[in-house]
Amino acid sequence: MTYNSSLLRLLDERGYIHQMTDAEGLDALASKQVVPGYVGFDATASSLHVGNLVSIMLLRRLQQAGHKPIVLMGGGTTRIGDPTGKDEVRKMLSNEAIEANIASIRTAFERFLTFGDGPTDAVMVNNHDWLGQIGYIEMLQKVGTHFTVNRMLSFDSVKLRLEREQPMTFLEFNYMILQGYDFRHLSETMGVRLQMGGSDQWGNIVNGVELARRMDSKEVFGLTTPLITKADGSKMGKSVSGAVWLNEDALSSYDYWQFWRNCDDRDVGKFLRLFTDLPLDEIARLEALEGGAINDAKVILANEATKLCRGEEAAKAAEATAAETFAGGGLGEDLPTVEVNAEGIRLGAACTALGFTASNGEAKRKIGEGAVKLDDATMDDPGLLITVPAGETRKLSLGKKKHGILKGV
Template sequence: MSTYESALLRLLDERGYIHQMTDAAALDALATKQIVPGYIGFDPTAPSLHVGSMVQIMLLRRLQQAGHKPIVVMGGGTGKIGDPSLRDEARSLLTTDKIAENVASIRRIFDRFLTFGDGPSDAIMVDNAEWLDALEYIPFLREVGQHFSVNRMLSFDSVKQRLDREQSLSFLEFNYMILQAYDFRELSQRYGCRLQMGGSDQWGNIVNGIELTRRMDGVEVFGVTTPLLTTADGAKMGKTAAGAVWLNEDALPSWDFWQYWRNTDDRDVGKFLRLFTDLPLEEIARLESLEGAEINAAKIVLANEVTALVRGRDAASKAEATARETFAGNGAGEDLPSLVAGPDGVRIAAALTELGFTASNGEAKRKLAEGAVKLDGAIIHDPMHLIQPATGETLRLSLGKKKHALITG
């Protein structure tokens, strides 16, 4: 049973979001007395965020649900460097125009999770390029750089792992943690921000920001991190053999997004319902207690609720209907991913890879050899098998029991 007084920390604790906190008692007391503005930063390295960012997006949603103010920080400035945290190599540097495009594209997702506006607990979105791009190097070094110990920075996991593996860490990347710390101080001054949240890999960066704000301004701010989230089989959230599970519709069809959640491991159902849906905890307890084939009903609820949040209720309903038709009725639901074979047709191994069912033609050949691939219900072994539907004809291509697509002429 939670011992926290504030609705905010009780909610985060009950739903499984808390890994580490700085001065939990003081943050708990603050959250009972006033609206706490809190932020999370997102680097716009692609036009869409993926499922790996959903814990942080939901964390901002929970902040607002508890009556506090979410600040979404787009890393238009820090994105020009790239966060080195727990990465084996440097990110590719993006142009200013590309970063601006990505920020505009990502904004659409947050509109579905948060209420933006001018009210006390309404969310705001800001871009740290607004203040980072205007910094002058020498004044910044004198004013901010003096508060950072290189010895201490070298001790952070994000740096140590790169150095221990003898992988290059550029001076550009090394500056990232200073700039993120400066973000916290700037947000504290501009918006009264008192809380930074993030994944467990951000702990060092968050602590840096807390200490910098205290040293320069004498203001007490706080940090909360979430556990590193992996699936029950140890895989990283948001990645599949076919690639990232993107949040934006134009990056991944809603059917594939829904199916990702429908395929959740039995052991993860309760955890994911708590983290990624607004269902009451009592209902989640009932669903995660289901056993055997009945747990599939809980997975459908999970897929529907998450898809409704990210893509809209209509997309969730269509995906479930497609699944019902495809799996139960042996039909070909209209929401399935599709591929146009063209007049010359398409080889079955190439079709599997183009649809993202397999990561390469080599993997496609292995799946075909294993008898895992069917075309309109018939097992196909030959990777050179030509799929050549007539004009207007539709064939169903299946990999295993869970991946289906339509091949049209």
């Protein structure tokens, strides 16, 4: 389909569009007025991760095309738990923990979006502000009558859990009702006309579109992105060492840079389109590079993606650290660092402390495979006690791409 609006042309050219509830209607609306659109994020941790990044970039593209992005934080729905893709009941968080998580997550959004009071400035809202006020009987009367259990049981988020004979609480079963009500509330109070999200949220988004039509006779729209996976089939947001967090206090800028630098050759073009602002003609040139030259494109990807998330100085420092570590054989200042006191630290524990491995058991396996080096010498004893004189440093490496500093204190 050929789109008339700059919004859908932009999203289409960069590979964001998977499904839309009414492509022609949304295209026509976006061609004639500012469209307020939102994406919802639950606050289950103090940072979002790279798996959330395509949704954040959707909001950025919305703003770049002259429309209004709305970040919906699930202060209310986090208390329920989205069952989509989950086999277990989500652990309950305290109100204080949820509020702290939302405050921490906002700092990442401020890198990607321009917040303010203007017609296309981003705003952040919290659905606990309205979900926390509505009474149970009122919710049943106003909203519950528009949902059938038959339809709710047909959604993958419910069906897959039941097929696997995993318990689903009545609390979780209500999640899709609350998410549908969010869309209806935002359309009523803020004129929101568009909800966006990942392909796994299609059913929940359609529920909100239908609820706004049934309750208010309003036409609103839904758009989802394709499931973003890496070339090896694994999910975005994960690395060998765990989640690739967006907040710097959860993951160093060097490790964030390295995630992009180490991507598969086949992913370079797709990631440049989705996760950077580089022009499409420049991306076409970069993804056509072959052989060793593709590494130049990966460095550009890492710089551009890190610049958006952490700032230009962080990107420059990470690139300089990588160049010094790999080319010069030195120790760049931006490498992950663990302080070691006079008592020393065991080799396996050091691997885990630096984030190379998720557990001491995994560290033991890596050491047994001969993948761990201390000052460029292969080590084979997980229990080796490493000592570092105060003020001095030693280098610990896992494979060829992960390096860290042990600093004596």
